[in-house]
Amino acid sequence: MEQPAIQLNNLRKTFGRRKRKVEAVRGIDLAVPAGLVYGFLGPNGAGKSTTIRMIMDLIRPSGGEALVYGRNVQKDHAILQRVGALVEGAAFYNFLTGRRNLEVLARTGNAYDAQRIQTLLEQVGLADKADRQVKGYSTGMKQRLGLAAALLNDPDLVILDEPTNGLDPAGIQEMRGFIRDLADERGKTVFLSSHLLGEVEQVCDRVAIINQGEIVSEGRVAELLAGQSSLLLDVDEAERATAVLQPHWSVSVNGKWLTVTAGRTETPELVQMLVAQNVAIYEIRYQQQSLEQFFLDVTGENG
Amino acid sequence: MLNLYRAELLKIVGNRWVTGFTLWLFPVGALGIVLFGALMTLVIDDFSFFLEPPLWTTTMVNVWSFPTNILGQMFLIGLTAVTFAGEYQWGTWKNIIPRRRRAALILVKFLALGTLVLFTFVLMSLILGLGYGLIAKIGGVPYGPAVTRTTLSDFVRDYGFQAFVTFLTVLITAIYAAFAAMLTRSILGGVMVGLGIVVVEPISTFLLAPVAFHFDWTFLLTFMRLTPTYNIGNVTSWVLQDMPNPTIAFYYEAQGLPPPADSLGFSLLVLTGWVVLGIGLILWLFQRQDINS
Numbered sequence: 204m205e206q207p208a209i210q211l212n213n214l215r216k217t218f219g220r221r222k223r224k225v226e227a228v229r230g231i232d233l234a235v236p237a238g239l240v241y242g243f244l245g246p247n248g249a250g251k252s253t254t255i256r257m258i259m260d261l262i263r264p265s266g267g268e269a270l271v272y273g274r275n276v277q278k279d280h281a282i283l284q285r286v287g288a289l290v291e292g293a294a295f296y297n298f299l300t301g302r303r304n305l306e307v308l309a310r311t312g313n314a315y316d317a318q319r320i321q322t323l324l325e326q327v328g329l330a331d332k333a334d335r336q337v338k339g340y341s342t343g344m345k346q347r348l349g350l351a352a353a354l355l356n357d358p359d360l361v362i363l364d365e366p367t368n369g370l371d372p373a374g375i376q377e378m379r380g381f382i383r384d385l386a387d388e389r390g391k392t393v394f395l396s397s398h399l400l401g402e403v404e405q406v407c408d409r410v411a412i413i414n415q416g417e418i419v420s421e422g423r424v425a426e427l428l429a430g431q432s433s434l435l436l437d438v439d440e441a442e443r444a445t446a447v448l449q450p451h452w453s454v455s456v457n458g459k460w461l462t463v464t465a466g467r468t469e470t471p472e473l474v475q476m477l478v479a480q481n482v483a484i485y486e487i488r489y490q491q492q493s494l495e496q497f498f499l500d501v502t503g504e505n506g
Numbered sequence: 507m508l509n510l511y512r513a514e515l516l517k518i519v520g521n522r523w524v525t526g527f528t529l530w531l532f533p534v535g536a537l538g539i540v541l542f543g544a545l546m547t548l549v550i551d552d553f554s555f556f557l558e559p560p561l562w563t564t565t566m567v568n569v570w571s572f573p574t575n576i577l578g579q580m581f582l583i584g585l586t587a588v589t590f591a592g593e594y595q596w597g598t599w600k601n602i603i604p605r606r607r608r609a610a611l612i613l614v615k616f617l618a619l620g621t622l623v624l625f626t627f628v629l630m631s632l633i634l635g636l637g638y639g640l641i642a643k644i645g646g647v648p649y650g651p652a653v654t655r656t657t658l659s660d661f662v663r664d665y666g667f668q669a670f671v672t673f674l675t676v677l678i679t680a681i682y683a684a685f686a687a688m689l690t691r692s693i694l695g696g697v698m699v700g701l702g703i704v705v706v707e708p709i710s711t712f713l714l715a716p717v718a719f720h721f722d723w724t725f726l727l728t729f730m731r732l733t734p735t736y737n738i739g740n741v742t743s744w745v746l747q748d749m750p751n752p753t754i755a756f757y758y759e760a761q762g763l764p765p766p767a768d769s770l771g772f773s774l775l776v777l778t779g780w781v782v783l784g785i786g787l788i789l790w791l792f793q794r795q796d797i798n799s
Contacts, residue, residue: 218796259604261797283604294597299520310513312605352601 206273208360208392209235209258213267216253227253229416230267235394235409237272237359240386242407242424243396246502250416251396252291255364258394259288271360284312287358289366293349297338301329301348304337305355314356323351326381342369350381361385364396375399379406404494414502428492434470436461436477437486444482448473467491510610514618518589528585529622532572533629540637547645559647562635563661569631570668573623574675574738579704582623582676583683587696589615591687599797609789616680616785623676624669631665667745671738674777678734679704681784688791691799708735715757730754731766734780737773744770 216228228250235241245251256262258269260276260283268275274282295304302320309315324330327347337345346369353361363382367375383406385391397403403410404424411421420427438444441456448454452473453464465473467489477484519525572578593599602611642649651657682703687696711733718726730736740751755765 256600256797259600261600261603263794263796280607286604288600288604290600292597294601296517296520296596296598298522299516303516303520307513307516308601308605310509310516311602311611313509315509356605 205237207234207270208237208272209233209241209394210270210273211254211258211267212270214254214257214264214269215266216250216257216262217265226416228257228264231413231416231418233411233418233421235392237392238386238390239408240382240393240395240406242403242410243394243413244398244400244403244410244498245396245413247398249413249502251413252364254413255288255290255362255394255396258362259283259286259290261290284356285359286362287353287356287360288362288364289346289349289353290362290364292365292368293345293352295337295345295348295352298336300334300336301340301344302333304348305352308352309355312356319355319357320351323354326354327351328377343371343374346370347374350378358391360392360394362394362396365398366395367397367399367402375402382406400493400495400498410494412498412501420497420501424494428494428497432464432466432492433490434463434465434467434473435486435488435490436463436484438477439483439485443480444477447476447480447482451476507610507614510606510614511618514614515622518585518618518622521588521592524585524588525622528581529626531581532626533633536569536630536633536637540633540641543637543641544644547641559642559649560638561650562639563651563657563664565638566631566635567661567664567668569627569634570665570672572630573627573672576704579675579679580701582679583700583704584697586619586680586683587687587693587700589619589687590684591691591693591696594688594691594797594799595693597799600799603797608792612684612789612792613785615684616677619680620673620677624673627669627672664745671741671745674741674781675738677781678738678777678784681781681788682707684788685784685791688788688795707733711735712754715754719757719761727766731768732776734777737768737776737780740768740773741770741777744773 211231211233213230213232214228215226215230218225218227231250231254243251243254253262257264258271258276260280263277268277270276271282271286276283295301296307299307302324305320305323306315306317309320321330321333324333327350329344329347329351332340332344337348340348346366350363350366353363366382367378370378379402382393382395385393386408395403395407407424409421409423410427412419436444437459438461441459441461444461445454445456448461448463452469455462463473470487470489474484474487573582593602639649679700683696683700686699686703687693690696690699711730712735714726714730714733718724718730736751736754739753743749743751750765750767750769752765758765
């Protein structure tokens, strides 16, 4: 079996001591399979960036371990040569040009190749501005440069923390395509942290949701949302219909609509039951819960 | 390692305002002095330079005293603080730490700073040494001493020793500033704390002897003989005057005791110990630091 790109075993991080102690990450276990676009979601302060920083060996875990391709990043720092990351907003040497910044980073990683830098600059749409000082770049341009920096060493695993921050709608769409392309065309694993849930829903194969330092939900996007779909029924006798369906599904009445927590595939069976009991059905609507709704439910941010 | 070193040089030299005011100021200033001197020689017949023209050997060796005085150290502290604390302040550690081991990232900063300072002052000494020769030529006065085998070998020895002492001083000052910068994670903090240490350390060194004798705490004398300031003074004294550091002798003589006569080897060993200990402490600190920004 292929080694997971990322494996977190009971990973913990506590900041401060005694009364000022804050448990940012509370023993999370996670396995990110290679070759997927994996979404890592959570509200502000949930522990996303702390987790990413532990994976990148920027923060020492208080307990547990972070493995990249089966190797502990703290004990075997060199494994990070297979990783490229854009962590919490791009940060550069403002007094250097974009190209020079990439050269500095490439040389630091002992992977300097002027041609590759030029290719990456073209891919992220910065080739014509590469020789300008970064202090004159917009946030979106810095993000693009950050993406180029993350790909400098042709990594197998790309970690992107809020990569669309500062991008305009066209840039976001472009970035989305670029991320999918990394996995589909170039066989890379992408670990994507984002608060834009619509974006994650469109791009990611699998997601983990972290809240208050703990993983509260994990799985394929389709699987997570499958159990969250419902059918809306407009029937002549709501009370009788409820009595028929309640032994099999969760049912509630909202005005003229009967809401049944059931999947799309269960519709024929449900209809048959009602027809058998002479309940007249005027309309059926299928309602799929969005990732956003699901996220709000599992993180308890839904009020 | 060569790539990492080049990356560090690109970062330091690329920060033109900072290197301009802390490094290039010296050779550019020297060039200004030479041009001014040449101009004055052309304009004024009895320009005072020619009443006592300096020796090229003295001119070039004396250049190395610039980075060791308090003003020179201030520039160096500024440059070191930017080099180390800048990575925190600009949030750039997060880009480079995953690419290399932390120890290599710190060591290369010291190496780059050390070589840049050496390059700057070699350049400054060449500008002044050759420039004064040019002025002397314009003014038609001799510019000695004559180049003989003995003069050259003496010059190379003195120049090499003086450069070496300066390098040690620079390294120790850089360690102070780097330590302060990494603790405070701020350029300003690094400069302020680094300056504090550079001012307090020599003062406290020279206060240790009178305090030790006054309270009869002789263990303080051992401390004093282990401080960087005392040992840099001792190395300088051995190199230039072929005798141990005389600065604190009068404290001992006042007590009717023989002054300390530590050898050149002892002081070099102590200073090497300080450098190893200082860099080791910084590496230990950095290895344990969480990069949150």
